[in-house]
Amino acid sequence: MSVTTPLGFRASGVTAGLKVSGKPDLALVINDGPEHAAAAVFTSNRVAAAPIHWSRQVLSDGRVDAVVLNSGGANACTGPEGFHNTHATAEKVAAVLGLSATDIAVASTGLIGEQLPMEKILPGVEAAAAALTEHGGADAATAIMTTDTVNKQASWTSAANAEGVSYSIGGMAKGAGMLAPGLATMLVVITTDAVVEAEGLDAALHDAVRVTFNRADSDGCMSTNDTVLLMSSGASEAFPDMAEFTAGLTEVCATLARALIADAEGASHDIAITTVNAESERDAEVVSRSVARSNLFKAAIFGNDPNWGRVLASVGTTDAVFDPDQLNVSINGVQICRNGGIGDSRDLVDLAPREVTVEIDLNAGHATATIWTNDLTHAYVEENSAYSS
């Protein structure tokens, strides 16, 4: 269950020396074809890192032959020298692998505002190229970790079609803490051996990201480097039904998104906030996200306090369609707020488990959306004050 699960891909992860810890910090994933279609979603942050600018250009023709990823430095806010360094990294990969630099995507994560040590990156690329194997997915997933405590991988395999052929989708992700709409400090590489052209990949990826990564909102912050890259080798020779492909891709993205939330910096609760009976899916998402971004609500959950007043106070800041006197809120299955007022006893709510579910009933329609977030803890403050990213 990794980026090397689908046929046609090799990967590696090596130690280039970017991290002071000496842990692996440079990953390579190569698409051996026969197809080389690709699509990507990048951060919408207008202060975008050098590798974002580079990779947007690479993706513009829908072809990617390989992606090189480094942890230990974001290469963001680094000016012309930073862009030059990204370019040089892609050129190095191209030279070592006999490819064209314009087909090499680059992704970086780590501290903003420092130049990458190219004297370590370039030998690292050589080592990573030498280490490429068809079983290298886990090594690659480990090399892109920053404050992650575990590597994150997922895969999905289709049923066999009429010709007895199946295809698979595999993925890896890094990120812990800075998830938000439009993505944040999140690097994701997804591979498939299905035969899908770039346009099909693009449509499926946007559909999948919209309801997965874009609904994982750990702390509302958005990074300068976020990238979700999808590459197709076509090696299975299976032409998928696109609805089925999109469903499989969404499952892989959802698994990775949940893994990111579960590993968010310093969290002690994973919180799924679902708004039901909204007039529109947009309303449901806005309401759930509003609660997910309330520091007061998140601190209350850390303290095992089912403080529904803070839920209502957040809902009340939105422009969603609802009548305040018809709002219901349940936490872990107990309807503690009914018709905008006091419901069942808050003493019935057990917040000891890590998993928390919040359901907000707007009584205004039939649409639903869930946002996944975390509680606000001492450890979050500690990690984000001590760790300079």
Next chain:
Amino acid sequence: MSVTTPLGFRASGVTAGLKVSGKPDLALVINDGPEHAAAAVFTSNRVAAAPIHWSRQVLSDGRVDAVVLNSGGANACTGPEGFHNTHATAEKVAAVLGLSATDIAVASTGLIGEQLPMEKILPGVEAAAAALTEHGGADAATAIMTTDTVNKQASWTSAANAEGVSYSIGGMAKGAGMLAPGLATMLVVITTDAVVEAEGLDAALHDAVRVTFNRADSDGCMSTNDTVLLMSSGASEAFPDMAEFTAGLTEVCATLARALIADAEGASHDIAITTVNAESERDAEVVSRSVARSNLFKAAIFGNDPNWGRVLASVGTTDAVFDPDQLNVSINGVQICRNGGIGDSRDLVDLAPREVTVEIDLNAGHATATIWTNDLTHAYVEENSAYSS
């Protein structure tokens, strides 16, 4: 320097028994006239507390004779019974003071979702009425405190006019932590003995609140109960120049807003985020507020880390007019980010003092706006997980 500094007002603060601590929890401010003009700004939260619904009605004719305020219970999300209790409180004040209930504003702060103990409120009103004096401003300011560590008061006095007459403006505020645009868990009462009709008060109050309370954003959360009430007695018989009056009112509001930020729950730094050279004041405010709401930036300041990358990452999420390559950021006077990249050494920035200034130069125009906020600390998490509000 209190609500009883202007002529024509009496105030009191007593212990009605709402707080388990036994501290004062009920305040009364009466306008003895001869004028009784008033204006107010209420929370824009659509989940508004019962006293908000009541007081909006009271203010609709521009006349307020007295305001009764309680801590120890927000009377929010309390349904018809909650509204009935607010009404009964106003009726009690009216009966004791010989006034009409429709001229009595009510404000409450404390836990959401619990009914007020009317058997304590009503005797408390009698005690507060009996305690009214022309020197009661400080007692009233103390009785509205919740997690505040100090009471907050301010005043301003005009120069004498051609007839040798001056007028004054006095105010009190409570609130610590939940400040945000549109106000949050903030109760403010401002008095003046200038002769100003309700329409003039309303215009001046909106101008003053826009650049003071609405730019104090401690944690981005918005409460169900926020109220800023301005009352004029006309007792000085001075007819003010309205530009001068608005300036004085803004000064009182700014002093109180700064006091709220300085006393925010668990903060260790007060941060003034100023955006300069913006194309519009709206852009400047949006950019400053975006940074003020970044948990990552606020946690970095707690850790004395001048992490300008997190400033740029927040700026990049806005739609303000700027070129990422022309952004400059200074923290405490050191320009650590220049032209969107690395500037002076971050080692030059001293974040030991409580006061922190951040200046973001958009290089896009001539407009400026400042947002005041706090850092994100262990103590914030502690107070907001342990304290159920």
